[in-house]
Amino acid sequence: MYIAMVSAECAPVAKAGGLGDFVHGLARALVQRGHRCEVFLPKYDSLRLDLIEGLEPLCRDLPVPFGGALVPCDIQQGRVDGVDCLFVDPQPGHEQFRRGRIYGEPDDSARFALFCRAVLEFLHARGPAPDLLHCHDWQTGLIPVLLYEVFQGLGMNRTRAVYTLHNLGHQGWVGSDTLSLVGLSPERLRTADRLQDSGNPAGVNLMKGGIVYANFVTTVSPRYAWEVQNTDQGMGLQGLLRQYDGKFAGVLNGIDDLVWNPLHDPLISHPFGPETLPDKALNRTALRQRLGLAEGPKPILCVISRLDRQKGVELIRQGIGAPWPAGPRWSCSAAPRNRRWTPPSAPSRPSWPTAPMPTWSWAMTRPWPTRSMPART
Numbered sequence: 593m594y595i596a597m598v599s600a601e602c603a604p605v606a607k608a609g610g611l612g613d614f615v616h617g618l619a620r621a622l623v624q625r626g627h628r629c630e631v632f633l634p635k636y637d638s639l640r641l642d643l644i645e646g647l648e649p650l651c652r653d654l655p656v657p658f659g660g661a662l663v664p665c666d667i668q669q670g671r672v673d674g675v676d677c678l679f680v681d682p683q684p685g686h687e688q689f690r691r692g693r694i695y696g697e698p699d700d701s702a703r704f705a706l707f708c709r710a711v712l713e714f715l716h717a718r719g720p721a722p723d724l725l726h727c728h729d730w731q732t733g734l735i736p737v738l739l740y741e742v743f744q745g746l747g748m749n750r751t752r753a754v755y756t757l758h759n760l761g762h763q764g765w766v767g768s769d770t771l772s773l774v775g776l777s778p779e780r781l782r783t784a785d786r787l788q789d790s791g792n793p794a795g796v797n798l799m800k801g802g803i804v805y806a807n808f809v810t811t812v813s814p815r816y817a818w819e820v821q822n823t824d825q826g827m828g829l830q831g832l833l834r835q836y837d838g839k840f841a842g843v844l845n846g847i848d849d850l851v852w853n854p855l856h857d858p859l860i861s862h863p864f865g866p867e868t869l870p871d872k873a874l875n876r877t878a879l880r881q882r883l884g885l886a887e888g889p890k891p892i893l894c895v896i897s898r899l900d901r902q903k904g905v906e907l908i909r910q911g912i913g914a915p916w917p918a919g920p921r922w923s924c925s926a927a928p929r930n931r932r933w934t935p936p937s938a939p940s941r942p943s944w945p946t947a948p949m950p951t952w953s954w955a956m957t958r959p960w961p962t963r964s965m966p967a968r969t
Contacts, residue, residue, distance in 0.1 A: 594628045596722040598711050600694060600704065600731040602631050605640045605672055608694045609898065611728060611758050614812075617848040619675045630722075632711045634689040634703070635668060635681035644670035650678065654717065656710045659773050665710045680710045701766040701798070702773055704731040709774040711735065712743050721748045727755050730764030733802035734774060737787070740805050741776055755806035757799070760820055760827040761902050764798030765789055771796060790828060803832060809840045817842030825902075 597619055601612035615631060622629040633639075641647065647670035655662040666681045682688055688703040697703060712735065715721055727735040736753040743751075768778035771787070778796070781787045786804055787796040803809050811817050817840065820826040821833045833840055854872075855865035861878035864871035876892055879885075885892075897903040 593724060594720075594722045595622060595724045595726055596630050596632060596711075596715060597726045597728075598632045598708070598732045598735055599728045600634070600707075601728075602633055602672065602677065605643050605677070606633055606636055606638070606694060614756075614758065614845060615728060616673065616675075617846070617851070620673060620848060621846075623675055629675060631672075631675055631677045633677060633679055634707050635679035636694055637690045638692055638694065639679070644672055644677065646670050647679075651714060651718070653683075654710065654714055656682075656706065656713050657775050658706050658709060663706065663710075665714075667710075667714050678714075680707055680714075682706065682710075700731075701764060701770045705734055705770050705774050708732055708734040708738060712738050712748075716743055716746055716748060721751045723751065725751060725753045727753065727802060727806070729756075729758050730762055730799040730802070733764055733798035733800075734776075735802070736805035736807075737776065737781070737801045738774065741781075752807045753805065754808045754810065755802040757803075757809065757811040757820070759902070760799070760825065760829060761900065763800070763827065763829070765792065766796060766798060768794070768796050770798070800829065800832060803829070803836060803840075807839065809833075809836065810843050811840075812842065813844045814842035 597615060599611065599615045601607055601609070601615060602619070603612035603616040606612060619629050619631050647668055649666060650669040651667040654665045654667060656665050657663075663686050664683045665686075666683060668679045668681060670677055670679070680689075686706075688699075688706055691697050725735055725739065727733070733755070736755055739748065739751060739753055768782050771778045771781055781801070782794075782796055784790075787798070787801040789795040789797040789800070811820060816825070821830055821837070821840075823830075826833060854860060855863050857863060860875050862871045862874040864875070877887070879892065880887060895903075895908060897905070899905050
């Protein structure tokens, strides 16, 4: 099967969070199973170019309809850990992906709308069309919409779309002018049964569009699928996801055990495995030393997460303020979200509850080294 995966992230070359790991691991697994899999990404100026093998031009001057004009884009191709990756690069004068970071720009909706249209223009022009388009989160929510509103009529009528929801806290709530930018009709699509945002009838919801138009919709686990249909974790999309229950399922995230394996992990002080489990304690000692924590047999509880309500950070806050009989020490480690981040000279203590506090140790760290991904055999 020929699968074109379209995403804003793919580790290790463009990663802001767990989406990058997911796309990277799934693409590698699909290739291992004998499928042809290509990953499409924007060519950010913050890409880890040193981790892309054989990066070379594949297509020049691809005309992409956008904003009533044609934006010339180049497509470059390289390999990342054995997976073919294609990078959409608008030519100079169009600086959508020369911002020093992946997200966080005021025109993010327009940036990723251009990306979606460019991917489909390239796939249509090159041929043959993929069997499956796999899209991720709001940034690629327009892919299924464009597929069925535009490109199916141009001959891509055998391609099907799967849309995966990773973070419903960001749905792509935008003005209807975003649709006009890529040649879609706001009057036709800004309706309750298509892309109209239920909280703002004058606007559109790009994630809703992906859900409505995709042939199948997945999320990261069966439990989360139930939660987004039946609790406030659905962030306003509960009814829509129940409406499309027949094409919605949770598929439990896995890990790439050739990468995330403590027996061969170069980033821990002491590798360990089933036969050497006591060596795990040596890593705890090394971590205590790195963070400046006192030696001792006390456990270390670790959360690697964004400080976001979806992640349950209020439970961490409660735990920090609780009366712990063992007198634990706490450490907060932070890393830059993008290359423009500069650590403060003296990080201040956060405003936590007024209950008696355990001793704190703060560590502002540099980004962890990038993992070297072993090749599958």
